[in-house]
Amino acid sequence: MRRAIFGLLVLLVAIVANANSMQAQAAPNEACTRPAVGSEVPEPLDLRSTNGVLKVELTYRNYKDAAGRLRFCYVFGNGDLSPNLRLKPGDLLILDLKNEMTELAGTSASSATMPMPEHKPGKAAASGDPCVSGVMSSTSTNLHFHGLTIPPVCHQDEVLKTSIQAGSAPFEYKFKIPADEQPGLYWYHPHLHGFSKVQVLGGASGALIVEGLERVNTAAAGLPERVFVIRDEDLLNPKAPPSKSEPVIPRMLIDHDGDTANTGTGSGTPAKDLSINFVSVPYPDYPTAIIKMKSGQPQLWRVVNASAITYLNLQVLFDRKPQMMDIVALDGVAVNADGVGPALTVARNHMGIPPGGRAEFIVKPPDASVQSALLVCRTVNTGPGGENDPNRALATIVATENAPEPQSTMPSGEPPLAASTLPWLGGVAPVRTRKLYFSETLQDPNDPNSPTTFFITVDGAKPEVFDPHSDIPAIVAHQGDVEDWIIENRSSELHAFHIHQIHFLLTEWNDIQVNEPYLRDTVNVPFYDGKALQYPSIKVRMDFRDPNTIGTFVFHCHLLEHEDNGMMGLIRVDPPEHAQANLTTAAARSSVPVVSAKR
Numbered sequence: 065m066r067r068a069i070f071g072l073l074v075l076l077v078a079i080v081a082n083a084n085s086m087q088a089q090a091a092p093n094e095a096c097t098r099p100a101v102g103s104e105v106p107e108p109l110d111l112r113s114t115n116g117v118l119k120v121e122l123t124y125r126n127y128k129d130a131a132g133r134l135r136f137c138y139v140f141g142n143g144d145l146s147p148n149l150r151l152k153p154g155d156l157l158i159l160d161l162k163n164e165m166t167e168l169a170g171t172s173a174s175s176a177t178m179p180m181p182e183h184k185p186g187k188a189a190a191s192g193d194p195c196v197s198g199v200m201s202s203t204s205t206n207l208h209f210h211g212l213t214i215p216p217v218c219h220q221d222e223v224l225k226t227s228i229q230a231g232s233a234p235f236e237y238k239f240k241i242p243a244d245e246q247p248g249l250y251w252y253h254p255h256l257h258g259f260s261k262v263q264v265l266g267g268a269s270g271a272l273i274v275e276g277l278e279r280v281n282t283a284a285a286g287l288p289e290r291v292f293v294i295r296d297e298d299l300l301n302p303k304a305p306p307s308k309s310e311p312v313i314p315r316m317l318i319d320h321d322g323d324t325a326n327t328g329t330g331s332g333t334p335a336k337d338l339s340i341n342f343v344s345v346p347y348p349d350y351p352t353a354i355i356k357m358k359s360g361q362p363q364l365w366r367v368v369n370a371s372a373i374t375y376l377n378l379q380v381l382f383d384r385k386p387q388m389m390d391i392v393a394l395d396g397v398a399v400n401a402d403g404v405g406p407a408l409t410v411a412r413n414h415m416g417i418p419p420g421g422r423a424e425f426i427v428k429p430p431d432a433s434v435q436s437a438l439l440v441c442r443t444v445n446t447g448p449g450g451e452n453d454p455n456r457a458l459a460t461i462v463a464t465e466n467a468p469e470p471q472s473t474m475p476s477g478e479p480p481l482a483a484s485t486l487p488w489l490g491g492v493a494p495v496r497t498r499k500l501y502f503s504e505t506l507q508d509p510n511d512p513n514s515p516t517t518f519f520i521t522v523d524g525a526k527p528e529v530f531d532p533h534s535d536i537p538a539i540v541a542h543q544g545d546v547e548d549w550i551i552e553n554r555s556s557e558l559h560a561f562h563i564h565q566i567h568f569l570l571t572e573w574n575d576i577q578v579n580e581p582y583l584r585d586t587v588n589v590p591f592y593d594g595k596a597l598q599y600p601s602i603k604v605r606m607d608f609r610d611p612n613t614i615g616t617f618v619f620h621c622h623l624l625e626h627e628d629n630g631m632m633g634l635i636r637v638d639p640p641e642h643a644q645a646n647l648t649t650a651a652a653r654s655s656v657p658v659v660s661a662k663r
Contacts, residue, residue: 095127096137096145098267098342104354105341105459107471108271108291109140109147113155120149120158121234124205126165126266133298134168136254136266145342146270148291149252150472153274154243160234165203194228194235195219198532200258203230207237208255208564209272210420211396211585213610214239216565216617223255223564223618224532224634242612244484246567246583247276248396249366249422251293257532257632261372261624267295267342269370274396277424278474279481281398283390283407286476287364287426288469290355294458296336296371300346306332307348323373324452330443335451336374338441338458345458353459355439356467357429364392364474366424369417372624375444375453375558375588379414380427380461382434386413393424395584397567402488402581406480414442418560420586420622429463437461447591449504450557489569489583489607494548498539499523501552501599502559502589502621502631518631520621529630535616537636543614544640547606552599553589559626561602562586563619563635565612572603583607586622613637 099106111120123139140147151157194206195218206226214221220239228235250272254263271291278285323335337346343353357363369376380387390409391399400408409426417423430437438460444453500522508514519527522538541547548571551561567583574590590600620632 095125096135096139096267097143098135098145098344101344101346102351102353103343104356105292105343108293108341109144110150110471111140111147112150113152113157116152116154117156117158118149118151119160120147121160121162122147123162123164124268126168126203128168131298131300133300134262134266136165136263136268138268138270146267146293148270149272150275151241151272152276153241153245153247155241157237157239157241159207159237161205161207161228161237162234163203163205163228163230163232165205165230167203192232194226194232195222196225197227197229198225199227199229200256200532201229202259202262204228204256204259205254205263205268206256207252209250209252211250211422211567212272212274213242213245213565213567213612215612216615221564221617224257224616227256241274242610245274246397246401247274247280247481248393248398249273249291249368249424250396251368251370251422253370257530258628261628264295264370264624265297265336265372267297267339269293269295269368271366271368273366276478276481277393277398278476279478281392281400281407281409282480283409283426284364284392284424284474285478287362287474288358289364289366289472289474290470291366291368291472292340293368293370294376295339295342296374297339297344299334299337300344301348302333304333304348307350325448325450327452327454330455332452332454334374334454334456336371338371338374338456340439340458345456347456350456350458352438352457354462355459356462356464357427358467358469359429359431359463359465362426362428363470364424365427366422367417368422369419371419373419373451375419375446375560376417377414377442377444377453378417378423378458379440379442381436381438381440382430383436387428388413389415390426391415391423392426393422394582395422395567395586397583399582401583402490403483404581408581416444416588418586418588418622419624420560420562421584430461431463434463437463444558447555447557447593449555450591486609489546489605490571490579490581492546492605494605495545497548497550499550499552500633501554502561503527504555504557516629518621518626518629520619520631520633522633530620530632530634534634536634537616538633539635541606541608541635541637542639542641543608543611543637545608547608548603549606550601550603551589552601553592554599556591556594558591559589559631560586560622561589561604561619562622563606564617565615565637566607566610568607569605570602571605572601574600574602608637614639 204227253269324333388411443455521527616636620627
């Protein structure tokens, strides 16, 4: 009898606990409600400029979900998350960001593996000016407008000193989209050093579209468009065994960053779950989101890889057969940016997008004979020191006559944009060549599981962790110049090179010449396998011709835990050398001493 009563009590406790858990998961969260697993992929709200101005008020919030994971969100109006910001070249964006974050005790295990610097308020912060405080704390934030060629100054795209504190007055970002900005897909996200990973991993990101792509590449004209922001997030089921459809991986491997290590098999526990427009697709069964398309109607898909650490390798499968995707633009730049053909596309049956990268491509819906249509993410070999990015499904594609029309359609019949007045970057001779390299060291060389320190170093200098409090640049360039940079990877994991304020042209991949008619702002650098006679490398042609590049900004690995932990450098772009020379001459004639801006 006692055993029976005890068993009944255990059962009742389990039922109550389960009910509480279900209630916690089902209860809407006031901070920002997200779609249910397996639901149809929603479209982010479109906010469009009117009469050349887009004024937006966003509230930035954080909370813990039912699984204990940190979440962050940009909220517009009555609860719309991460709206699409749509502007035309020359338009003015006025964005007021209100920081309503609160202190939350602890983080999930994978978010807290690496140490985060806490820079407390000093004299600059005491002034109350968010432009100069440089405060780095768990409730501080700022914004970076990834890919835009806007000046690196406060209220525009400055990320080194700008820090917005919780409870402070709304902070105004105000800038014009340059009249010559490349039409295409960009995005916004926080860039607070030491906390970029945890905030982006928690969902802090949104798309920004510079309208007019169809005026550069007519292949996009008239197409219905969908914006998909793919984010990674801490695992919902970190202790779950693999699905029965996967081979069993014999042991759990942890990389130096605290995530599941690359198994090299294309399977196993991923480092992170993925979501598509906030519809989560959790390990181990990957219940797919739903994308509905009208039968017979191709669409332009605009995809942001807003992941903190996850590489994407997208593929569309009809009955397990890869389908061709016609790429129209990459990283906000049309693939015919060099002026070759008005309707050029690049056909691929799979598409790699590094963290921070974007791709815009045409997808055709399945016809009635197709039994299974999927958007999947193929495995990415991140190297023996990298995280595990295995094969997994993301969304089921459903073609039906009753599918809703996408909320945006590309215009057609628009006049072409005027050609750039600058020569194509690929035809401009560089004034100099620099070499940089990625490297890593274990904090404890005798412990293979100890945290890793990350570096990006100009060849010949001593590797040093990025110091957010130093104003000394690793590189000084001049506006108007074009340079070639060779970037080596001396580590055993894949890295994604990114630089603010400019785009660049990939010209070589492991010493093999590349002839791409388009530009990028983020690119993978292959990992070193420990056996090759030389380090893997890329060569990129850096474009400092835009006057908006004048100032100090950063270059870094776009795996944000690498950036947060040292893999970042400063570059200062000074006015043209001839302007500096004229200034010095004029000062000498007037007997006024000049202090050079060079270091």
